[in-house]
Amino acid sequence: MIKKYYLLSPGPTPVPERALSAAAEPIFHHRTPEFSALFMEVTEGLKEVFGTKEDVYILTSSGTGAMETAVVNLLSPGDKVLTISGGKFGERWGNICKAYGVAYKEIALDPWGKDFSKEELEAELKAMPDCKAVFATLSETSSGAMFDIRGFGEAVAKTPAVLVVDGISGAGVTPCPMDDWKVDVFLSGSQKSFMIPPGLAYIALSQKAWALAANSKLPKFYFDLKKAKKNLADKTTPWTPGISLIVQQKHALDMIKKLGLEGLFAHHRVLADATRAGVKALGLELLAQRPGNVLTCCKVPAGIEGGKLVKTMQGKYMAYIAGGQEPYKGKIFRIAHLGYMGGFDIITALSALEMTLMDLGHKFEAGAGIKAAQAVLKENWQ
Amino acid sequence: MIKKYYLLSPGPTPVPERALSAAAEPIFHHRTPEFSALFMEVTEGLKEVFGTKEDVYILTSSGTGAMETAVVNLLSPGDKVLTISGGKFGERWGNICKAYGVAYKEIALDPWGKDFSKEELEAELKAMPDCKAVFATLSETSSGAMFDIRGFGEAVAKTPAVLVVDGISGAGVTPCPMDDWKVDVFLSGSQKSFMIPPGLAYIALSQKAWALAANSKLPKFYFDLKKAKKNLADKTTPWTPGISLIVQQKHALDMIKKLGLEGLFAHHRVLADATRAGVKALGLELLAQRPGNVLTCCKVPAGIEGGKLVKTMQGKYMAYIAGGQEPYKGKIFRIAHLGYMGGFDIITALSALEMTLMDLGHKFEAGAGIKAAQAVLKENWQ
Numbered sequence: 001m002i003k004k005y006y007l008l009s010p011g012p013t014p015v016p017e018r019a020l021s022a023a024a025e026p027i028f029h030h031r032t033p034e035f036s037a038l039f040m041e042v043t044e045g046l047k048e049v050f051g052t053k054e055d056v057y058i059l060t061s062s063g064t065g066a067m068e069t070a071v072v073n074l075l076s077p078g079d080k081v082l083t084i085s086g087g088k089f090g091e092r093w094g095n096i097c098k099a100y101g102v103a104y105k106e107i108a109l110d111p112w113g114k115d116f117s118k119e120e121l122e123a124e125l126k127a128m129p130d131c132k133a134v135f136a137t138l139s140e141t142s143s144g145a146m147f148d149i150r151g152f153g154e155a156v157a158k159t160p161a162v163l164v165v166d167g168i169s170g171a172g173v174t175p176c177p178m179d180d181w182k183v184d185v186f187l188s189g190s191q192k193s194f195m196i197p198p199g200l201a202y203i204a205l206s207q208k209a210w211a212l213a214a215n216s217k218l219p220k221f222y223f224d225l226k227k228a229k230k231n232l233a234d235k236t237t238p239w240t241p242g243i244s245l246i247v248q249q250k251h252a253l254d255m256i257k258k259l260g261l262e263g264l265f266a267h268h269r270v271l272a273d274a275t276r277a278g279v280k281a282l283g284l285e286l287l288a289q290r291p292g293n294v295l296t297c298c299k300v301p302a303g304i305e306g307g308k309l310v311k312t313m314q315g316k317y318m319a320y321i322a323g324g325q326e327p328y329k330g331k332i333f334r335i336a337h338l339g340y341m342g343g344f345d346i347i348t349a350l351s352a353l354e355m356t357l358m359d360l361g362h363k364f365e366a367g368a369g370i371k372a373a374q375a376v377l378k379e380n381w382q
Numbered sequence: 383m384i385k386k387y388y389l390l391s392p393g394p395t396p397v398p399e400r401a402l403s404a405a406a407e408p409i410f411h412h413r414t415p416e417f418s419a420l421f422m423e424v425t426e427g428l429k430e431v432f433g434t435k436e437d438v439y440i441l442t443s444s445g446t447g448a449m450e451t452a453v454v455n456l457l458s459p460g461d462k463v464l465t466i467s468g469g470k471f472g473e474r475w476g477n478i479c480k481a482y483g484v485a486y487k488e489i490a491l492d493p494w495g496k497d498f499s500k501e502e503l504e505a506e507l508k509a510m511p512d513c514k515a516v517f518a519t520l521s522e523t524s525s526g527a528m529f530d531i532r533g534f535g536e537a538v539a540k541t542p543a544v545l546v547v548d549g550i551s552g553a554g555v556t557p558c559p560m561d562d563w564k565v566d567v568f569l570s571g572s573q574k575s576f577m578i579p580p581g582l583a584y585i586a587l588s589q590k591a592w593a594l595a596a597n598s599k600l601p602k603f604y605f606d607l608k609k610a611k612k613n614l615a616d617k618t619t620p621w622t623p624g625i626s627l628i629v630q631q632k633h634a635l636d637m638i639k640k641l642g643l644e645g646l647f648a649h650h651r652v653l654a655d656a657t658r659a660g661v662k663a664l665g666l667e668l669l670a671q672r673p674g675n676v677l678t679c680c681k682v683p684a685g686i687e688g689g690k691l692v693k694t695m696q697g698k699y700m701a702y703i704a705g706g707q708e709p710y711k712g713k714i715f716r717i718a719h720l721g722y723m724g725g726f727d728i729i730t731a732l733s734a735l736e737m738t739l740m741d742l743g744h745k746f747e748a749g750a751g752i753k754a755a756q757a758v759l760k761e762n763w764q
Contacts (some may be wrong), residue, residue, distance in 0.1 A: 005410060012409045012625055023405030023626060027394045027579050028387065029702050060444050060581055062621040065604045099603040191622060197409050199442055199581045199624035219601065221481040222447045239444040240573060242581035242624065243394055244405060320411050 008349050009322045010141045010169055010295045012191040012198050013339020019196050019251040023244045030243055036235035042246055043232070045253035048261060049194070050167075050186050051177030052204050057228045059201045060242045063168035063189030066201035068096050069223040070164045070185045074133055074209060076217035077101045082124055082161075083135040084152075087112045087142035088325045089166060093135035100218050104135075112143040112328060113287035113297070118151030131161045132212065133184075138170030139294040142325045144334060146174060146292030153182035162209045168192060169294045171202075172256070173268045173338050184209040190245060192294075193264070195252040195340050199245045268293045270380040271337035271346055278350040278373035279335075282357065282364050287332050295322075295336040304360050306330035312356045319352035343377040388701045390731050392523045392551055392677045394573040394580050395721020401578050401633040405626045412625055418617035424628055425614070427635035430643060431576070432549075432568055433559030434586050439610045441583045442624040445550035445571030448583035450478050451605040452546050452567045456515055456591060458599035459483045464506055464543075465517040466534075469494045469524035470707045471548060475517035482600050486517075494525040494710060495669040495679070500533030513543045514594065515566075520552030521676040524707045526716060528556060528674030535564035544591045550574060551676045553584075554638070555650045555720050566591040572627060574676075575646070577634040577722050581627045650675045652762040653719035653728055660732040660755035661717075664739065664746050669714050677704075677718040686742050688712035694738045701734035725759040 007014050028034060039058075046056040059065055071093075075081070079102050083093040086109040097104040107124060109116055125131055134156050139146050149165055156163040162184035167176055171186070172193030178186040184206040191198035205213065205225065213225065227238040256264055272293035276286070279298050287297040300306035307330045310323035324332035335349050350369040357364060389396050410416060421440070428438035441447055453475075457463070461484050465475040468491040479486040489506060491498055507513055516538050521528050531547055538545040544566035549558055553568070554575030560568040566588040573580035587595065587607065595607065609620040638646055654675035658668070661680050669679040682688035689712045692705040706714035717731050732751040739746060 005408075007409065007411060009411050011622060012411060015409050020406045020408065023579075024402045026387075026402065027389065027397050027573075029389060029391050029394060030580075032696075032702070060442070061447070061604060062442050062623070064621045065443070068604045096603045099606070100601045189622070191409075191625075197405075197624065197626035198412075198622045199627060219482045221478045222443060222450045223604075224481070239446045240393060240571070240580045241444070242579065242627075243573075244579035245581060245624075245626075314414075320414070 003318050006319045006345070006348055008336055008345070009320050010334060010336035010338065011189065013195065013336065014341060015196055015248070016252060016255060016340045019248045022248045022251045025247060027243055030241055031236060035243070038250055039246060040235050042249050042253060045257065046202050049172045049256065050202070050204050052179050052186070054204045054206060055229070055232055056202050056204045057225060057232065058237065058241060058246065059203065059223065060199065060239065061201050062198060063187065063201050064092065065223065066187040066189070066203045067092060067166060069203055069225060070187060071096045071100055071102065072216070072218040072220040072223055073213045073225045074162065074164070074185070074216055075100070075102050076215065078103060079132045080128060080130050081133045081135060082107060082128060082131055084116055084137065084147070085109060086114065086116065086137060086145050086147070087140040089141055089168070090137045093166070113145050113289055115145065115289040116147065118148055118155050121152055121155045125155060125159050125161065131159065133162045133164055135164045136166070138165050138167040138176050139174065139292040141169045141295065142328070143287050144291050144295050144297030145288035146170070146290055149176050149183060150181045157182040162206070162212055169338065170292065172264055173294045174292055175265055178204060190249060193338050194249060195255070196245055196248040199242045200249065268338060270377065271341060271343065272296065273380070274343065274346045274373040274376040275335055275337055275349070277376045278346070278369040281372035282354065282369040294338050295334050297332055297334045299332055300330065301362060304362055306333065308360060309333055309356055312359055313352055316359070317352040317355060319349060321349065343381065346373050346377065385700050388727070388730055390718055390727070391702050391704045392716060392718035392720065393571065395577065395718065396723060397578055397630070398634060398637060398722045401630045404630045404633045407629060409625055412623055413618060417625070420632055421628060422617050424631050424635060427639065428584050429586070431554050431638065432584070432586050434561045434568070436586045436588060437611070437614055438584050438586045439607060439614065440619065440623060440628065441585065441605065442581065442621065443583050444580060445569065445583050446474065447605065448569040448571065448585045449474060449548060451585055451607060452569060453478045453482055453484065454598070454600040454602040454605055455595045455607045456544065456546070456567070456598055457482070457484050458597065460485060461514045462510060462512050463515045463517060464489060464510060464513055466498055466519065466529070467491060468496065468498065468519060468527050468529070469522040471523055471550070472519045475548070495527050495671055497527065497671040498529065500530055500537050503534055503537045507537060507541050507543065513541065515544045515546055517546045518548070520547050520549040520558050521556060521674040523551045523677065524710070525669050526673050526677050526679030527670035528552070528672055531558050531565060532563045539564040544588070544594055551720065552674065554646055555676045556674055557647055560586060572631060575720050576631060577637070578627055578630040581624045582631065650720060652759065653723060653725065654678065655762070656725065656728045656755040656758040657717055657719055657731070659758045660728070660751040663750040663754035664736065676720050677716050679714055679716045681714055682712065683744060686744055688715065690742060691715055691738055694741055695734055698741070699734040699737060701731060703731065725763065728755050728759065
């Protein structure tokens with residue numbers, strides 16, 4: 001058979017054809033009125049997805065670059081912060097703080113997928129009255145968990161600290177209106193719900209965050225947001241930006257605008273509900289206590305070798321799901337449903353999963369997963 | 383008339399059609415054998431252009447990100463360095479050092495375009511025996527000047543310092559074989575002679591530079607080359623890379639490979655010779671004492687308003703040359719001849735320039751510039 005490739009990973013994600021072909025347009029200069037108009041249009045579109053009146057800055061980097069941007073622009077050496085770490089990406093906040101000499105207390109949630117409540121955060125903040133910032137994650141891509149950012153926002157807003165949220169995989173999938181939920185720094189990456197290839201990252205700061213940034217002493221140059229702010233006033237960027245990616249982002253944002261933000265959230269909710277119904281019908285268990293709509297993270301069933309499951313999905317069926325990371329390697333697998341995905345991509349994912357489980361000798365009712373997912377899709381199709 | 387756009391700026395530069403259309407291919411995952419094979423092929427191609435046996439690291443950032451990468455990976459707070467600053471980009475070395483608390487002595491060449499000799503560098507190094515690094519520029523994009531990197535390499539190699547060269551606009555245009563010329567850190571950007579859109583930067587370190595990097599104490603995370611090195615051993619990158627740009631780079635490197643590196647240098651030499659012949663025939667004067675083949679930087683003739691010249695070229699003739707930067711705004715203009723440019727692009731540039739000069743009332747023999755350029759092209763065409 002023709003080996004047809006299905007990208008079902010939590011980033012990179014499939015890109016709409018129109019946004020793909022836009023990258024094939026001839027390059028034009030970034031110091032022109034044409035570029036400035038496009039750039040400001042994209043910036044406005046990003047503000048809508050972020051749910052903010054503040055400016056959103058476009059960085060040419062991966063999402064990790066935006067995480068570093070948050071740390072180095074807000075803090076000074078020796079500052080005390082809290083990091084909420086529910087997996088590989090929550091851990092990254094601590095790793096960046098460590099690299100820059102920021103004193104961080106890591107709230108390491110064990111096992112991955114465990115939830116953390118607003119009340120628990122309030123207690124932590126009470127114990128650290130000089131906390132400058134709380135670093136959290138909207139959707140933890142390594143566990144599939146979603147966090148109560150709205151609750152965190154309420155807790156942090158009562159203190160002098162700022163709330164920084166990694167929305168790399170979560171923004172545009174699940175609601176997180178930055179201004180309403182009192183998120184002080186929100187950031188994301190282009191290759192997730194923004195539906196373009198990797199290479200750009202987005203970040204916005206509240207006025208409370210800008211006030212903290214005004215006194216920040218950590219060294220920075222490429223990621224210096226004061227330079228970005230100064231240049232945005234001139235409708236440009238301090239450094240040559242990823243022009244072709246910004247052109248692509250305009251087209252993907254046009255699609256998002258047409259669908260509407262609520263429509264985009266509803267779309268992802270249906271895909272996630274269908275996926276969850278499918279894997280539950282196969283008797284599989286989710287890792288996350290509070291699963292999000294970005295990806296579905298399942299425990300590998302007893303008696304099955306996790307590495308083999310992922311390898312078969314990817315190698316034999318070309319269904320490129322993701323395996324577990326670090327301590328969870330071989331123990332979980334992750335099916336993403338973000339980016340340019342439709343309902344039938346979920347059917348494909350579950351069908352490939354069922355066939356793989358058959359190959360590995362797992363006992364279950366064949367077709368139960370795709371049937372359950374289809375029922376959810378049918379009910380919600382519009 | 384149809385307004386046809388001509389990109390004649392020193393970055394971004396025109397991208398070959400085949401490399402453009404490659405960006406429209408569906409996105410695939412960066413943790414796959416398919417990506418690893420492509421990634422290693424691109425890395426090998428970059429090594430050839432860099433003239434090095436060392437690994438070349440692909441960063442998702444602009445060229446400035448690679449400059450910061452050099453500084454933060456080599457140095458420690460309080461280290462003493464020399465920066466050779468012949469314009470806006472040479473100045474940037476000092477600005478990055480300043481941001482990171484590195485003690486730098488800036489050799490500010492005044493006016494821009496002034497040369498700096500190996501012997502002068504030797505004298506500076508003698509006066510600073512504890513110098514850790516010399517930061518230089520192969521082609522200074524703000525002045526059109528080229529520097530004697532071979533001579534600098536000989537001078538620095540005799541000391542414990544390392545030589546760091548910004549080859550952002552120069553690599554692939556003019557020879558700078560990193561290993562042969564004893565360049566310890568060489569870096570470039572994707573949107574120049576590498577003929578793809580902006581968004582990637584490339585950097586390589588000599589063994590002498592790696593030894594210095596081993597003791598570097600400046601903070602770093604996203605740009606940490608130790609992480610990049612560890613990941614390259616696994617044929618991947620630490621962070622999600624600009625996948626579509628790397629795919630494009632493969633196609634552009636295929637073209638470079640076919641032409642050969644010597645062919646690429648010869649091509650740029652012919653374009654630069656033709657441009658220089660053309661502007662000289664118009665009675666224009668170059669800014670650089672030692673002009674390079676990347677771009678031709680001319681002084682605006684007396685009696686002409688520089689801003690108007692650039693505006694007419696760009697607005698009326700859609701020939702997107704660059705104006706002067708900072709103190710040279712309105713005093714110079716810059717015609718680039720790098721990226722995917724052919725001989726007739728030079729004729730176009732000079733024709734637009736002649737028509738602009740006529741519009742502005744400049745007295746000269748009409749057609750003299752294009753005739754002189756054409757003669758050079760004809761003689762060297764192959």
